[in-house]
């Protein structure tokens with residue numbers, strides 16, 4: 363079977379009188395398998411939105427190839443469009459419509475029924491707010507409505523562009539559950555985000571983008587494994603003698619200060635077992651490498667999402 367998405371050597375330069383030339387997408391290639399939850403992770407301005415718009419067929423690249431479900435997004439064909447769900451920014455809503463009217467408008471565009479529209483409002487937890495005008499919905503509710511609109515046509519392939527931007531942590535977690543459920547139904551999901559922990563929590567594979575390029579693609583666990591970084595184990599100081607600390611560190615790095623002792627170890631299980639048997643677990647914190655460390659390693663610069 364064809365891949366869900368195949369992208370080869372996409373390029374797009376914006377030319378503005380004030381900004382000059384901006385190479386927003388500078389030779390991007392990747393492949394997304396059917397059923398995958400694929401993330402495009404990068405800081406603001408990395409070129410994620412431009413890449414996504416090109417893949418969705420909303421924007422034409424200067425050069426490069428896109429295949430969606432085995433077909434070219436150009437010229438547009440209703441057959442293909444019907445199989446895609448594109449989450450538009452909430453700002454694209456008609457603010458004077460209610461949530462129900464908004465999604466029913468989308469349903470009509472996709473040839474879906476009103477019953478399906480009502481079901482999608484239910485799925486995203488907005489059934490009780492169906493009669494509320496879009497402008498009166500909270501940020502999280504608007505994002506959920508925009509996801510419901512993207513799903514109303516029962517798409518195989520769903521594109522979500524920073525769906526949790528500017529949401530509070532609880533609303534973000536709720537949306538994570540919704541996105542997981544969409545993927546669990548067998549839909550391919552492509553998500554752009556500048557939240558590391560979001561990519562880590564949701565995605566099967568992640569493309570790390572920076573300055574218009576895909577720097578690397580792997581699963582979150584694969585990235586972290588390849589990094590081969592030590593685990594940092596922190597405990598409160600004053601629980602162990604210096605000799606015992608040196609013994610436990612057994613040649614690996616140990617630092618202290620600020621009332622803590624920090625071990626960097628490649629064998630956290632052994633160290634934690636020893637600390638437990640010494641009864642020295644006060645203030646325990648264990649930090650393994652995360653995608654932030656991966657970003658630094660892959661791009662050579664600190665994450666400043």
Ligand SMILES: Nc1ncnc2c1ncn2[C@@H]1O[C@H](COP(=O)(O)OP(=O)(O)OP(=O)(O)O)[C@@H](O)[C@H]1O
Pocket residue numbers: 376377378381384385386404405406407408409410411412413556
């Ligand atoms: N329509 C446009 N005209 C001119 N420059 C643009 C346009 N859209 C984006 N850019 C520029 O292209 C670069 C990539 O932008 P893009 O929106 O694709 O990145 P992004 O990773 O999605 O960032 P963000 O998270 O801020 O949306 C940025 O430097 C941006 O300023």
